[in-house]
Amino acid sequence: MTRLFEPRAVPRTSADPDIMIETQDLSRTFGSVRALDSVTVSARRGTVLALLGHNGAGKTTLVGILTGSLPPSSGRAAVAGFDVTEQPQEVRRRIGLTGQFASVDGKLSGRDNLVLIARLLGAGRKAARARSDELLELFALQEVAQRRAGTYSGGLRRRLDLAASLVGHPEVLFLDEPTTGLDPASRLTLWEIVEALVADGTTVLLTTQYLEEADRLADHVTVLSAGSVIASGTPAELKARVGRRTVTVTMGGAEDTGAAVAALRRAGLEPMAAPEPHSVVVPIEATKEVASVIRALDQAGIEATELSFGEPTLDDVYLTLSGQRPEGLVPSLSGGPAT
Structure with a gap:
């Protein structure tokens, strides 16, 4: 390149x-x-x-x-x-820099934004157009290349902004x-x-x-x-370093849930309440302890309707290290940052 x-x-x-x-x-x-x-x-x-x-x-x-x-x-x-x-x-x-908000000129087309930046970086007309076309293809912006950037959706503008930050390689x-x-x-x-x-x-x-x-x-x-x-x-x-693996067990009803908690405690485990109904969360140190959870429930005659294994997350890391709610931190893809 x-x-x-x-x-x-x-x-x-x-x-x-x-x-x-x-x-x-x-x-x-x-x-x-x-x-x-x-x-x-x-x-x-x-x-x-x-x-x-x-x-x-x-x-x-x-x-x-x-x-x-x-x-x-x-x-x-x-x-x-x-x-x-x-x-x-x-x-x-x-270096290239893309900030929290798109910085491209909304009055110019997507292609013209990229050509302008290339020219400002010292490229000739031919080289500027070639680099613009290369980035438009990379970011799948060819179909909107002639439209004013101000008409782009948020996702398109962010892609154009990232393309602009890459003009100079x-x-x-x-x-x-x-x-x-x-x-x-x-x-x-x-x-x-x-x-x-x-x-x-x-x-x-x-x-x-x-x-x-x-x-x-x-x-x-x-x-x-x-x-x-x-x-x-x-x-x-x-x-x-700071997180623990967990096993989440879901039972058929509240009566089974109480019996499961008692059975797991007798097995030396430490079940905790789960957000989901009729479920408990069991922290474990190693994956082999999943067998201990299943064995404890089986010996008590309790049949789980669902059993899932969870790894610690960066959310756990932040909560443990900072000792506070991670205001502004978003643990899942569906959310957005706090304002």
């Missing part, structure tokens, strides 16, 4: 060429408010780093520093190997809550596009309030609360 421009050969500040995002003890204050407090994160080439946290946790502030729109108060940060404070132009040459893509307000189908489409970009070597920093989004896309998750990192690891590591 031909680049619109080739960045100049400039000495990098990072020794490891595969480290594409790196901060060390990064802090930012606004008056007496400490928005970021000694934040250290890193992401390797071709991976997704998700920043997870409630509204006001510091996610957007961190993105602002990494993209050069905010200076840090202390600490250091580098993107694509270049210091964001000392080499901001080199950083900007190598960025090495690092910042997605600041990119699926906020989208319907489930549009959200899934964007997830698939992001996965394809990462498979092609793009590094992505994703801020999100959708727990399922982080669980699906992220190679590494950093949990922020009140400007500080409270946990960091792969989704699996975080869930194993």
